[in-house]
Amino acid sequence: MLKKLLLSALLAPILSHGVLAQNQTQSEIAMKIESLLSKMTLEEKIGQLNQYTARWEMTGPAPTGSSEQELLEEIKNGKVGSMLNVTGAEATMKAQKLAVENTRLGIPLIFGYDVIHGYKTMFPIPLATASSWDPSAAELSAHVAAVEAAASGIQWTFAPMVDISRDARWGRVMEGAGEDPYLGTKMATAQVRGFQGNNLSADNTIAACAKHFAAYGFVEAGRDYNTVDISEYTLQNVVLPPFKAAVDAGVATLMNSFNVIGGIPSTANPHLLRDILKGEWGFDGFVVSDWNSIGEIKNHGVAPDLKEAARLAIIAGSDMDMEGYAYLPFLKQLVEEGLVDEALIDDAARRVLRVKFELGLFDDPYKYSKLDEKGLILNEENLKAAREVAKKSIVLLKNENNLLPLKKAGQKIAVIGDLADDKDSPIGSWRAQAITGSAVSLLEGIENAVEDQSSVVFERGPVFISNEPQFTQHLQYNETDPSGIEEAVELAKEMDVVVLALGENCFQTGEGRSQTDITLKGYQQELLEAVCEVNKNVVVVLMNGRPLVINWMAEHVPAIVEAWHLGSEAGNAIADVLFGDYNPAGKLTVSFPRSVGQCPIYYNHFSTGRAADTGTVFWSHYTDESNDPLFPFGYGLSYTTFDYSDLNLSAGEITADQKLKVSVVVKNTGVFDGEEVVQLYVQDLYGSIARPVKELKGFEKIFLKAGESKTVEFELGAADLAFFGVDKTWKAEPGNFNLWVGTNSQSGLKGAFKLK
Ligand code: GLC
Numbered sequence: 001m002l003k004k005l006l007l008s009a010l011l012a013p014i015l016s017h018g019v020l021a022q023n024q025t026q027s028e029i030a031m032k033i034e035s036l037l038s039k040m041t042l043e044e045k046i047g048q049l050n051q052y053t054a055r056w057e058m059t060g061p062a063p064t065g066s067s068e069q070e071l072l073e074e075i076k077n078g079k080v081g082s083m084l085n086v087t088g089a090e091a092t093m094k095a096q097k098l099a100v101e102n103t104r105l106g107i108p109l110i111f112g113y114d115v116i117h118g119y120k121t122m123f124p125i126p127l128a129t130a131s132s133w134d135p136s137a138a139e140l141s142a143h144v145a146a147v148e149a150a151a152s153g154i155q156w157t158f159a160p161m162v163d164i165s166r167d168a169r170w171g172r173v174m175e176g177a178g179e180d181p182y183l184g185t186k187m188a189t190a191q192v193r194g195f196q197g198n199n200l201s202a203d204n205t206i207a208a209c210a211k212h213f214a215a216y217g218f219v220e221a222g223r224d225y226n227t228v229d230i231s232e233y234t235l236q237n238v239v240l241p242p243f244k245a246a247v248d249a250g251v252a253t254l255m256n257s258f259n260v261i262g263g264i265p266s267t268a269n270p271h272l273l274r275d276i277l278k279g280e281w282g283f284d285g286f287v288v289s290d291w292n293s294i295g296e297i298k299n300h301g302v303a304p305d306l307k308e309a310a311r312l313a314i315i316a317g318s319d320m321d322m323e324g325y326a327y328l329p330f331l332k333q334l335v336e337e338g339l340v341d342e343a344l345i346d347d348a349a350r351r352v353l354r355v356k357f358e359l360g361l362f363d364d365p366y367k368y369s370k371l372d373e374k375g376l377i378l379n380e381e382n383l384k385a386a387r388e389v390a391k392k393s394i395v396l397l398k399n400e401n402n403l404l405p406l407k408k409a410g411q412k413i414a415v416i417g418d419l420a421d422d423k424d425s426p427i428g429s430w431r432a433q434a435i436t437g438s439a440v441s442l443l444e445g446i447e448n449a450v451e452d453q454s455s456v457v458f459e460r461g462p463v464f465i466s467n468e469p470q471f472t473q474h475l476q477y478n479e480t481d482p483s484g485i486e487e488a489v490e491l492a493k494e495m496d497v498v499v500l501a502l503g504e505n506c507f508q509t510g511e512g513r514s515q516t517d518i519t520l521k522g523y524q525q526e527l528l529e530a531v532c533e534v535n536k537n538v539v540v541v542l543m544n545g546r547p548l549v550i551n552w553m554a555e556h557v558p559a560i561v562e563a564w565h566l567g568s569e570a571g572n573a574i575a576d577v578l579f580g581d582y583n584p585a586g587k588l589t590v591s592f593p594r595s596v597g598q599c600p601i602y603y604n605h606f607s608t609g610r611a612a613d614t615g616t617v618f619w620s621h622y623t624d625e626s627n628d629p630l631f632p633f634g635y636g637l638s639y640t641t642f643d644y645s646d647l648n649l650s651a652g653e654i655t656a657d658q659k660l661k662v663s664v665v666v667k668n669t670g671v672f673d674g675e676e677v678v679q680l681y682v683q684d685l686y687g688s689i690a691r692p693v694k695e696l697k698g699f700e701k702i703f704l705k706a707g708e709s710k711t712v713e714f715e716l717g718a719a720d721l722a723f724f725g726v727d728k729t730w731k732a733e734p735g736n737f738n739l740w741v742g743t744n745s746q747s748g749l750k751g752a753f754k755l756k
């Protein structure tokens with residue numbers, strides 16, 4: 001009941017926005033933009049396209065260093081349209097005054113910031129929230145983040161990150177929703193709605209930014225910032241759908257990606273930006289470059305200098321230059337030399353002004369800096385929401401002999417591992433203004449849950465990381481001092497059950513954090529095997545930001561809980577699951593490889609021409625590993641069990657204008673009430689281009705009391721079967737289809753139908 005009350009209370013502002021009309025219509029805004037644009041000089045228009053990061057604590061006097069002094073003057077002279085990394089009501093107020101009170105036209109700045117999974121109250125990393133398969137959870141996470149960010153003077157977040165990724169080596173897999181475009185569209189829509197509500201001018205909504213446009217998740221070898229070389233078909237069918245969903249949801253901005261696609265930098269790609277985004281999709285917001293991605297057009301070898309890079313980027317449709325120092329110095333010259341049409345500058349400036357008007361910044365430039373910063377941030381209500389989302393994000397990977405749930409009394413519990421006591425790593429990478437070390441640790445969560453804290457004993461085991469992790473520097477794993485293993489083993493011998501925290505420090509994932517080795521670092525594997533040697537009742541709590549290779553663990557450990565980096569309330573949420581106060585229902589949105597050599601590995605792959613084992617070596621396989629993941633997309637267990645029966649299709653064939661109704665009966669056959677994510681997969685048996693062996697086309701999360709049954713229904717029509725085919729149009733092609741309804745991507749009741 002609390003959950004429903006809490007969620008309705010927290011979602012109410014969003015719902016109210018649904019009925020609050022925008023306090024200015026689009027046509028009124030359009031008129032205001034044109035009127036303002038007509039007064040602006042070319043320099044002032046270009047100034048709107050220039051974004052700088054904060055260089056000094058805005059709450060203090062601008063330092064006199066030349067670059068800071070120069071920046072100060074540029075803000076006052078209308079040469080800066082936006083700043084990022086200025087945070088707090090006071091700092092944003094000061095910076096805003098610099099622009100509004102000194103520039104000729106008083107055009108306000110827009111302040112952007114990376115509010116990815118919380119501002120100060122930290123929610124689970126996006127990959128975790130996606131594992132809830134609950135768009136309302138993603139919306140709630142974004143909404144609370146928006147409330148806290150807006151109360152801190154931030155009007156724009158560089159989120160949601162909607163990059164599809166199939167490669168666990170890439171550090172930024174933690175930041176998105178995983179490997180599937182259908183689930184990605186649902187999460188993208190939910191996050192845009194959570195950040196923006198239905199009224200950008202409201203005090204508790206902020207502009208969102210779908211990023212990174214596009215295909216950043218396809219970097220070769222999972223190495224960050226690396227080359228991307230994918231086909232138009234993969235771009236259209238896999239990469240773009242979440243971006244299209246964000247645009248359809250009204251996202252105010254997009255951000256370029258650093259990478260090339262087939263040799264063309266995304267920042268200078270007119271096909272992406274003009275043809276698709278602003279043309280076909282009709283996007284009327286603005287595109288901000290990623291950090292110096294305009295300048296990096298040079299590094300890609302596509303421009304000899306910054307001036308040419310600026311020309312290519314503005315012509316391609318990149319509207320705002322983040323920290324590239326390309327637009328401000330060169331655009332005027334390019335226009336005067338006839339190399340860039342001033343109409344392009346007008347279009348870019350118009351887009352930026354539109355978002356500023358929609359945010360209400362012209363009505364009151366200081367509105368976001370005048371909110372009660374104290375009461376809205378890191379309050380009990382927000383922490384409760386974080387705990388709600390966190391527990392829904394947990395995936396139960398294994399639970400042999402029903403070792404879980406644990407008892408709150410009458411069990412001696414060893415809690416082991418450096419990560420168990422870590423109050424910082426659960427906050428996750430991309431942590432905005434989170435307070436360092438402010439998360440509830442796993443140990444604290446367990447101690448909060450049990451009746452008698454003396455029944456819980458902690459042993460750290462070997463130290464995991466030997467330096468103080470920072471966002472910008474490399475981690476040093478302890479690989480020289482195994483001390484701590486003996487003490488952990490001695491404790492494990494005496495206790496009824498061991499909860500062993502293993503996984504990753506949060507700065508093993510995030511930007512610039514790709515790894516070639518995705519096994520357990522440091523002495524974690526040694527600790528795991530030593531503890532398992534002396535106690536058979538081991539529960540591993542995995543705290544990580546990417547899929548890991550955990551084959552030994554999967555074979556030898558009776559219970560494994562995938563707990564990701566769950567944010568401020570991590571320990572309490574994990575304890576809710578460990579002790580059965582919440583029956584876990586999360587499902588993986590990324591495949592867990594058996595070996596990093598399988599990466600990229602994903603469920604919605606093509607068949608290839610040699611999929612079948614022919615008994616010879618001449619088929620698509622490895623000689624030293626299976627093709628299958630250790631845990632597949634859509635996989636997750638519960639404390640109860642679910643039975644699927646009575647799959648029914650309303651017809652054996654449909655025409656393009658008909659709908660196929662698919663139903664299945666799901667029964668809770670266990671003793672715990674619980675939720676199940678019922679998943680619908682479809683296979684298009686043949687098409688004008690190769691089609692995936694399976695594609696998620698629907699899911700529904702249901703709650704069933706023990707013994708209860710429910711009929712779950714889906715509908716499929718031509719639109720659901722459409723894809724971007726060889727004639728480069730989106731449509732469903734007639735033919736035969738298989739479908740499955742089940743509990744993950746590797747199982748389910750199978751049906752077939754024909755599209756005529
Ligand atoms: C970073 C990231 C991007 C982020 C931006 C501003 O390099 O790629 O996601 O929003 O710079 O911090």
